Amino acid sequence: MMLSWPRKLRMLGRSSTLLGPKVDSDLYSEERTRPRTFRKEQVLQRIRDYCLSNLTDIGVSEPRIFLISNFDLDAFDFPKLEETLLKELPGHKRHMFALLLPNISDASIELKKHFLQEKICLEALKSGAVSFIPFMPFISGFDLPQQEQCLKDYRSYFGLDDKSIKEIAERLETPLEDIKGQLKCLDFWSFVKDDSIIARARSAGGAFCSVKGGLGSSVVQALKVYYTRTQFLNVVVEDAKHLLRKMETVNIA
Known part of the structure; x- marks a missing residue:
């Protein structure tokens, strides 16, 4: 040979x-x-x-x-x-390498999730520390544009950006809208739209703490960043695994 x-x-x-x-x-x-x-x-x-x-x-x-x-x-x-x-690889290169890995298995997806979860913890701590200063959450808080960009970044890390989804639909020979309809991570407003009384009270309480600053403001802001980003990450991971199952079915066939 x-x-x-x-x-x-x-x-x-x-x-x-x-x-x-x-x-x-x-x-x-x-x-x-x-x-x-x-x-x-x-x-x-x-x-x-x-x-x-x-x-x-x-x-x-x-x-x-x-x-x-x-x-x-x-x-x-x-x-x-x-x-x-x-x-x-050194620590910073290891992190970037993990995020660039293709979604070839549940293990690779979970590996990305692990690295991003660590990053979320650091970002939450950082946001909490800054929020100790009165009014800082209003200036540098995790607002809607930042949240939307965060979700887009997670989608990109897991190959669920618009371009990748289109390529997957073509490979699966499935209408693009059908694929999009199966993905929860594409609807940003479903994550942030909550008009319940509890949500309003929580928002008002967070605003009050932000004005005063101190430990209460730090805790509220850190939890907000941690919970929101983790929610985004979990949904994106779930969608990535769903598409992986569909791709594996096509490969087997």
Whole structure:
């Protein structure tokens, strides 16, 4: 078998190697030319052994091979690659890497949620600290435009922005409006519109605390930020998992 990998090796540090989408091509070629003797795992192992040998020959110490698919990221070694990078990247890069991961499984979605939940806690504490000063929540509070942008950011992190939803609808061969109708995270006003007496009383109490400042204002503002952002996050995560199930159904079919 002619392996195309040595020309496409990309290094991840001194001892790791990431291999790109030619794995799919090698598997396809091998299955087509040798249909009777084709064994997927044997081909993958030959690719790993071949790359390992070449990397050792050029002086790479303790090389680690990650085979990934260009069509199915959940296949082969991509989950191991995720785990490795999350362990070895610096803290700030680890956070960004997690948010950029595709929604290939419930685990990857939950991983994003975990990192964003940590960020929500920090943002709530920060907002609470600023709100200790009288009138500051009115100046730098978590108002409606900020809340709407927050929800849009979460949708983007989980591939639920308008462009991505359109692409998913096309891939599922389903009308765009049908897909949108299944997603709760698209209706921002359903989150914030509450005309009940309890909601009005809570709003009035928060405004009173904001005028006075102090510990009461800090607690109220921190809880508001934490609760609102967490509510956004939970709904977006639920929608992301829902679309993942639909995509998996199409892939299986």
